[in-house]
Amino acid sequence: MNIIIVGCGKVGSALAEQLCRENHNITIVDTDREALDSLVSSLDVQPVYGNGTTYRVLKEAGVDQADLLIAVTGYDERNMLSCLVARKASKKCEVIARVRDPEYNEDSDFLKGELGLSMVINPEMAAAQNIFRLLRMPSALDVDIFENSRVNMLRFRVGNDSPLHGHNMVEVAAMAKGNMLVCIQERGKEAVIPSGSTTLFSGDIISVMIPFDQAGPVMKKLKLNQRPATNCIIGGGSATAQYLAGMLLASGVQVKIIDRNRQKCEELANHFPSAQIVCGDCTNKLLLSEEGLEDTDAFVCLTDQDEVNIMLSLYATSISDAKVIAKISRINFEEVVDKLNMGSVIYPKNITAENIVRYVRAMGNAKGNNVETLYRLADGKVEAMEFVVQEGSPVIGIPLMDLKLKRGLLVCSILRNGRNIIPTGHDTLEAGDTIVIITTVLGIRDLSDVLAAR
Amino acid sequence: MNIAMIIYLLGSLMEVEAALMLFPAAIGLGYGEKSAYAFLVIAAAEALLGFLIIRKKPRKNTFFAREGFVTTALSWILLSAVGALPFYVTRQIPMYLDALFETVSGFTTTGASILNNVEALDKCMLFWRSFSHWIGGMGVLVFMMAILPLSGAGGQKLFLLRAESPGPSVDKLSPKIRITALWLYGIYVVLTILCFIFQLIGGMDAFSAICLSFGAAGTGGFGVLNSSFASYSPFCKWSCTVFMLLFGINFNVYYLLIMRRFKDAFKMEEVRWYLIIYFFAVFTILLNLYRYSHLFTEADVVDAFFSVSSIMTTTGYATKDFNLWPNYSRIILVIIMFSGACAGSTGGGIKISRLIILVKSVGKELKRMLQPRTVKHVFLDNKDVDHATIMNTLAYIVIYLMIFIISLLLVATDGYDTTTSFSAVAATFNNIGPGLNIVGPTGNYASFTWLSKIVLIFDMLAGRLEIYPLIFLMMPGSWKKVSLTRSSK
Numbered sequence: 046m047n048i049i050i051v052g053c054g055k056v057g058s059a060l061a062e063q064l065c066r067e068n069h070n071i072t073i074v075d076t077d078r079e080a081l082d083s084l085v086s087s088l089d090v091q092p093v094y095g096n097g098t099t100y101r102v103l104k105e106a107g108v109d110q111a112d113l114l115i116a117v118t119g120y121d122e123r124n125m126l127s128c129l130v131a132r133k134a135s136k137k138c139e140v141i142a143r144v145r146d147p148e149y150n151e152d153s154d155f156l157k158g159e160l161g162l163s164m165v166i167n168p169e170m171a172a173a174q175n176i177f178r179l180l181r182m183p184s185a186l187d188v189d190i191f192e193n194s195r196v197n198m199l200r201f202r203v204g205n206d207s208p209l210h211g212h213n214m215v216e217v218a219a220m221a222k223g224n225m226l227v228c229i230q231e232r233g234k235e236a237v238i239p240s241g242s243t244t245l246f247s248g249d250i251i252s253v254m255i256p257f258d259q260a261g262p263v264m265k266k267l268k269l270n271q272r273p274a275t276n277c278i279i280g281g282g283s284a285t286a287q288y289l290a291g292m293l294l295a296s297g298v299q300v301k302i303i304d305r306n307r308q309k310c311e312e313l314a315n316h317f318p319s320a321q322i323v324c325g326d327c328t329n330k331l332l333l334s335e336e337g338l339e340d341t342d343a344f345v346c347l348t349d350q351d352e353v354n355i356m357l358s359l360y361a362t363s364i365s366d367a368k369v370i371a372k373i374s375r376i377n378f379e380e381v382v383d384k385l386n387m388g389s390v391i392y393p394k395n396i397t398a399e400n401i402v403r404y405v406r407a408m409g410n411a412k413g414n415n416v417e418t419l420y421r422l423a424d425g426k427v428e429a430m431e432f433v434v435q436e437g438s439p440v441i442g443i444p445l446m447d448l449k450l451k452r453g454l455l456v457c458s459i460l461r462n463g464r465n466i467i468p469t470g471h472d473t474l475e476a477g478d479t480i481v482i483i484t485t486v487l488g489i490r491d492l493s494d495v496l497a498a499r
Numbered sequence: 500m501n502i503a504m505i506i507y508l509l510g511s512l513m514e515v516e517a518a519l520m521l522f523p524a525a526i527g528l529g530y531g532e533k534s535a536y537a538f539l540v541i542a543a544a545e546a547l548l549g550f551l552i553i554r555k556k557p558r559k560n561t562f563f564a565r566e567g568f569v570t571t572a573l574s575w576i577l578l579s580a581v582g583a584l585p586f587y588v589t590r591q592i593p594m595y596l597d598a599l600f601e602t603v604s605g606f607t608t609t610g611a612s613i614l615n616n617v618e619a620l621d622k623c624m625l626f627w628r629s630f631s632h633w634i635g636g637m638g639v640l641v642f643m644m645a646i647l648p649l650s651g652a653g654g655q656k657l658f659l660l661r662a663e664s665p666g667p668s669v670d671k672l673s674p675k676i677r678i679t680a681l682w683l684y685g686i687y688v689v690l691t692i693l694c695f696i697f698q699l700i701g702g703m704d705a706f707s708a709i710c711l712s713f714g715a716a717g718t719g720g721f722g723v724l725n726s727s728f729a730s731y732s733p734f735c736k737w738s739c740t741v742f743m744l745l746f747g748i749n750f751n752v753y754y755l756l757i758m759r760r761f762k763d764a765f766k767m768e769e770v771r772w773y774l775i776i777y778f779f780a781v782f783t784i785l786l787n788l789y790r791y792s793h794l795f796t797e798a799d800v801v802d803a804f805f806s807v808s809s810i811m812t813t814t815g816y817a818t819k820d821f822n823l824w825p826n827y828s829r830i831i832l833v834i835i836m837f838s839g840a841c842a843g844s845t846g847g848g849i850k851i852s853r854l855i856i857l858v859k860s861v862g863k864e865l866k867r868m869l870q871p872r873t874v875k876h877v878f879l880d881n882k883d884v885d886h887a888t889i890m891n892t893l894a895y896i897v898i899y900l901m902i903f904i905i906s907l908l909l910v911a912t913d914g915y916d917t918t919t920s921f922s923a924v925a926a927t928f929n930n931i932g933p934g935l936n937i938v939g940p941t942g943n944y945a946s947f948t949w950l951s952k953i954v955l956i957f958d959m960l961a962g963r964l965e966i967y968p969l970i971f972l973m974m975p976g977s978w979k980k981v982s983l984t985r986s987s988k
Binding site: 047070071072078085086089090091 | 563564656657658671673674675676677678885
């Protein structure tokens with residue numbers, strides 16, 4: 046597909062990198078020549094220098110040949126204008142805009158319906174949704190939901206006292222009575238899809254597939270905390286914090302927001318009468334313990350400074366058992382951050398990019414590509430995707446143990462007639478099933494791609 | 500410096516060259532020449548060696564500008580060093596240095612020869628000489644990018660494209676570099692075939708038509724006869740004139756035309772100036788010839804159009820010994836040797852777009868001296884030329900002059916007259932081929948000493964690759980693991 050990205054910032058570059066890897070033709074537009082140059086020196090993309098809201102520049106970027114335009118500059122108005130120009134310039138060009146202002150966000154249906162935007166993405170909102178999910182499942186580092194298959198994928202660290210420690214996959218499956226499947230095992234830098242004889246040790250980070258309705262019992266068996274957070278301290282009153290507070294309050298969680306800025310606190314107090322707003326420096330240890338960090342269920346670090354968020358969450362994990370989540374917007378050292386024992390980390394730019402990539406794959410979907418949902422896991426080394434098995438697919442009717450799948454590929458959930466099956470080698474795939482596949486072979490677009498080449 | 504990656508790329512290059520050598524081998528076998536086996540043996544050995552190298556994929560994928568420059572320089576040196584072997588092992592050119600000179604001259608599309616009698620070579624050797632023009636014209640690394648799915652991120656390919664393609668700022672035609680390379684080669688192939696057909700129509704035999712079309716396409720200049728282009732029909736000369744001019748035009752124009760973006764295509768300032776300079780040179784030479792020659796005939800008109808086209812696009816075919824022309828005409832030819840063709844074409848020289856940027860920025864600087872508070876930008880094709888490009892162009896001109904002067908000094912030690920030494924350096928550094936006097940259209944480079952030949956080989960490579968890759972290859976800094984510049988006190 047021909048894709049134009051307007052805005053070569055954090056999200057723009059992350060998007061370009063992912064879409065480029067999926068072999069799309071990317072043209073990226075920005076007024077910052079240096080940003081363009083540095084991107085072009087590492088990626089196979091076409092840079093266009095200029096203002097992406099003007100017709101002239103968009104035409105130079107090839108808008109009349111483009112299938113999709115993604116506007117991710119730092120300004121909502123520019124993004125929308127850019128999308129409008131593209132819509133008018135070309136009939137077939139779909140448009141996606143990043144709109145982060147809460148006021149505009151309320152208009153998102155209007156924007157989609159009347160202005161012809163295919164998708165409106167709000168990074169703060171998306172991040173808040175992710176955090177909210179994590180707080181519902183506090184023992185997990187990450188939660189990915191496969192809505193159609195009605196399964197969750199939970200990622201967590203195997204603790205020292207975990208019953209999983211020292212057991213191989215066959216034993217683990219027996220332990221959970223077949224309601225759970227270990228999909229990815231990460232140890233150090235390695236991420237592997239485990240086989241039957243793989244043994245888990247404490248310190249491993251594993252991702253497991255659990256049906257929605259089995260989540261409680263299975264987690265209980267694994268001695269994991271399954272109680273959703275009932276109170277939460279949020280450090281920093283950023284936009285993400287506000288979205289999150291709204292969601293938490295609506296589901297009956299007590300919320301305490303700490304922010305240094307008096308004016309911000311007044312606004313928050315006005316907006317969330319039922320939340321407790323504390324005006325103070327959340328890097329102050331005394332203040333944190335006074336506000337009950339040791340005893341809280343959850344602590345979310347959402348200040349505007351990544352460094353502060355990292356320090357805060359390290360501190361919080363060291364003194365309390367609370368679920369700790371930190372937001373990192375800018376810093377690019379994911380490998381290092383992953384090594385720190387600091388709870389869950391949320392990268393809004395990756396979430397945004399992931400959402401858009403998912404949409405792009407779905408666009409390809411209409412053109413004969415049938416991925417329903419896609420998640421990129423373990424630092425992009427593994428992909429999880431959802432398919433619907435189509436009539437006449439070559440995978441139908443063969444027991445999984447006899448199916449010649451590519452190496453590093455695992456079928457980990459089957460939804461048939463509304464009932465979820467965690468598959469074993471004897472199960473077969475049938476037309477109409479919704480299945481989830483985990484794979485280290487990146488860029489699979491169609492179910493027929495899963496078979497090993499003959 | 501990612502040496503493993505560079506070696507890997509060189510390995511792939513060897514595979515490509517081995518494959519390309521099969522063409523002259525086939526021609527040779529067709530004519531029943533024994534020397535064809537030399538191509539087969541060398542190609543087999545090279546393919547084997549290349550295969551052993553590329554079996555091991557490099558672990559690290561990092562590839563930046565300096566790797567790009569060094570890879571390009573080494574690729575061309577390797578390409579020439581191996582490409583010279585067939586001449587040498589068959590004893591058609593008994594000295595390896597001479598064979599290397601001839602091959603470098605081929606790949607860099609120079610067309611400067613050390614052969615006294617071209618016609619004595621086997622057909623497959625003649626083909627290989629001309630074929631090397633064609634390969635070198637668009638660039639062998641661009642070719643590699645078009646056909647081989649090179650692994651790794653896109654950045655490395657861009658650095659290679661930038662290092663190999665001529666011009667002050669190299670842009671991709673389409674988002675994917677592989678598609679860009681395919682487009683460039685597609686246009687190149689189609690134009691070459693058209694050129695070939697026109698030569699056939701003009702009554703040329705098929706073998707000469709192929710060789711000369713390769714030479715015109717790559718703006719090389721090796722002929723198959725001692726008399727270069729003189730003995731062919733006027734139709735051949737006219738059509739060759741036009742095709743040489745076409746190959747000297749920035750290939751982006753053709754792409755824009757195919758994409759039906761006519762406005763953008765005709766907006767190209769560089770092409771406009773290219774044609775203006777061309778016609779100016781032709782007409783002043785015609786006037787000059789009309790005034791000084793006793794018998795001004797139709798043939799003189801053809802010769803003027805042909806020679807200016809040949810020299811300006813840095814091809815170097817000759818229909819007439821322009822060395823015998825009056826002085827003014829000879830000076831004009833020497834001047835357009837330097838201007839060269841358009842950036843993004845197969846031609847050499849300084850490139851018209853560099854000259855435009857140079858003149859415009861000098862104009863800007865003069866204006867600034869008169870009115871110091873003026874803020875003014877340099878525009879090319881109605882687009883703002885960014886400061887880095889201007890500085891790069893200025894630096895290029897300076898380094899160009901420095902290398903020119905040093906080369907001239909070294910070549911002058913051979914003791915030939917000023918015109919010969921000067922035009923020899925100019926004709927090789929700008930990838931033209933024939934110069935004036937001893938190295939004129941009827942002469943050759945055989946009589947130079949080994950030192951001069953090495954200098955001229957360097958000049959040809961530097962001219963084709965636009966200097967920087969060779970300079971960086973020789974700078975110890977680019978080979979260090981961590982590139983640091985020592986602070987000067």
